[in-house]
Amino acid sequence: MSRRSVRKYAPGQIADGELAILLTCGLYAPSGGGRQMPRFIVIQDEARMQKLNRVIQRLLLERQGEAETMPMLQKGIRRAQTPGYRFAHGAPTLISAVAPRGYENAMADCACALENMLLAAESLGLGACWSNQPHWLTKEPEVRYIFEEIGLNSEEDIFGSIGVGRAAENEEKRTADPRKEGRIVVDAKIKTKKNQGCNSQVNGSSYEKPSI
Numbered sequence: 001m002s003r004r005s006v007r008k009y010a011p012g013q014i015a016d017g018e019l020a021i022l023l024t025c026g027l028y029a030p031s032g033g034g035r036q037m038p039r040f041i042v043i044q045d046e047a048r049m050q051k052l053n054r055v056i057q058r059l060l061l062e063r064q065g066e067a068e069t070m071p072m073l074q075k076g077i078r079r080a081q082t083p084g085y086r087f088a089h090g091a092p093t094l095i096s097a098v099a100p101r102g103y104e105n106a107m108a109d110c111a112c113a114l115e116n117m118l119l120a121a122e123s124l125g126l127g128a129c130w131s132n133q134p135h136w137l138t139k140e141p142e143v144r145y146i147f148e149e150i151g152l153n154s155e156e157d158i159f160g161s162i163g164v165g166r167a168a169e170n171e172e173k174r175t176a177d178p179r180k181e182g183r184i185v186v187d188a189k190i191k192t193k194k195n196q197g198c199n200s201q202v203n204g205s206s207y208e209k210p211s212i
């Protein structure tokens with residue numbers, strides 16, 4: 001629960017040992033059918049990261065027309081308009097989870113692996129934040145080319161990425177936003193009328209807030 005997205009980083013790279021732990025946690029994430037389909041592509045080279053950043057910024061600015069049909073893109077495009085734009089907030093390491101295009105569990109498997117790594121980063125005292133731009137732009141040849149240079153296959157897409165680094169000293173840890181109500185239903189906490197069928201029990205039920 002203490003994990004929060006970090007969007008301001010101190011200069012310097014994370015240690016190789018820290019990267020190894022993060023990646024191991026990604027490798028050991030659950031995967032559909034235990035098939036271990038996601039692979040992880042890591043960018044730490046500063047010049048490559050800057051090139052990727054320039055490409056992402058230009059492509060996002062070119063997609064302004066699509067923002068209305070993809071609301072999540074709007075914020076991303078607004079950010080790309082700001083001077084000094086850095087899609088991963090200046091994190092020195094980017095870990096992208098890739099998987100075969102069209103594989104039914106690709107997104108779920110990649111998200112599990114990335115979340116494992118986000119939690120591992122927190123437990124190592126590192127800062128991290130999901131960056132969705134490489135996923136949005138995974139079909140763009142210029143983005144693919146950068147990832148293909150370091151191992152992306154033509155049959156794979158990027159399903160998610162996280163930036164990782166050391167949080168800047170002046171980056172105060174935010175408290176989490178209040179959690180939205182009504183997102184949990186526990187069957188044992190539903191008051192039911194005795195001796196009624198399942199449907200009518202649920203229809204006639206009231207819900208007690210669980211103590212979690």
Ligand SMILES: Cc1cc2nc3c(=O)[nH]c(=O)nc-3n(C[C@H](O)[C@H](O)[C@H](O)COP(=O)(O)O)c2cc1C
Binds near residue numbers: 129130
């Ligand atoms: C699928 C997904 C995509 C996200 N994309 C971005 C992103 O592109 N840039 C960003 O700064 N944060 C991104 N985030 C982080 C969320 O904004 C963040 O998790 C949310 O605001 C809650 O804050 P917390 O992580 O500090 O709890 C993404 C998170 C998820 C799960």
